[in-house]
Amino acid sequence: MDWSLECSGCRKVTTPNGLPTVCPDCGSPWLVRYARKVPAAAREALAARPRTMWRYREFLPITNDEEPISLGEGGTPLLLARRLGAAIGVQDLWVKDEAVNPTGSFKARGLAAAITRAVLAGAKRFVLPTAGNAGVAAAAYGARAGASVKVYAPRTTPAPLLGQITAYGADLETIDGHIGDCGKLARAYAADTLAMDLSTLREPYRIEGKKTLGLEIAEQFEWRLPGAIIYPTGGGTGLIGMWKVFGELIDAGWVRGPMPRLFSVQSAGCAPVVTAFERGAETCDPWPDPTTVASGLRVPSPLGGAVMLRALRESGGGAVAVTDADLVASANQLSTLEGVDACPEGGAAVAAARVLAERGRIARNERVVVFNTGAGVLYGRTSSNLLT
Secondary structure, three states, X not given: OOEEEXXXXXXXXXXXXXXXXXXXXXXXXXXEXXXXXXXXXXXXXXXXXXXXXXXXXXXXXXXXXXXXOOOOOOOOOEEEOHHHHHHHOOOEEXXXXXXXXXXXXXXXXXXXXXXXXXXXOOOOEEEEEOOOHHHHHHHHHHHHHOOEEEEEEEOOOOHHHHHHHHHOOOEEEEEOOOHHHHHHHHHHHHXXXXXXXXXOOOOOHHHHHHOHHHHHHHHHOOXXXXXXXXXXXXXXXXXXXXXXXXXXXXXXOOOEOOOOEEEEEEEOOEOHHHHHHHHOOOOOOOOOOOOOOOHHHOOOOOOOHHHHHHHHHHOXXXXXXXXXXXXXXXXXXXXXXXXXXXXXXXXXXXXXXXHHHHOOXXXXXXXXXXXXXXXXXXXXXXXXHOOO
């Protein structure tokens, strides 16, 4: 392997042997660091490759003789949203629509990469906690790999998401509580059964799959980066992945312009990253009694909080909390004005774009990308009645 693992906390470096979890010295997540130099000619080779996330294999943890566990993830649309942009005061607004991934959300990218590397290292059993979409993706890619998957989910998770998890053959257990409570059960199960824990940032490769979000945006904009990216943030792998890959692309000379300003958006009912950012803190405090209809944002104590805060500050971005009423209304607006099957988290990104425009944090003519991270249909209710 031509990569190593660097601790995001204490900067310890180690080899990626076996099934890595978190840094044994400080408990922080690992980040993949590549020794390979990506040549400029590799960018031209993309034209002949299939439009999946694996077209960027020079930036991914896979060697030339390895085949990924894949369902065709990636290659999602980047849509100019003229009517929505006019409504919220952002003239050059784009929507990256992750709902069209094989399992209906952006989680397909991270779980494809994580399960690929784990299976290549010999893993046959997996476990993870989920707010919904990650469990669906883990179940699907586990089935694709011929591996068993145990999923813990809050009982309040939308029924269609729970149905998808079991449809792919995973062993689903629902509990009273939030994803943090599910995480404790997943870690105990992993310890008892030696199943690999796929929890957010408890292995290093979900970030690598998620960073293909940034690679696709760069290619879709013909290698000129946007001014700002607004990202609905729960565990934060997508945010961290894009921050990481934009640095890699700049180092490789593949892109023009500075790194985009990254903005995290959370629900006012669960906003540990926003609170820490506003206080100038370096880490996130656990959020008591997390409550939001956007289940993917109901992450009260993100393991990667310190890395997210670093990404926001180093990129010159920020963090915004929006109410459930605003994110639901904005999801409905995204659907009715642009024909996008918006999830509540996608609505949160649109609501945050409006707030940032009103505050002057993004300019009216600036190129801005918001993320619709999953399919609204998987929540089982229309945006207009999510609050009922």
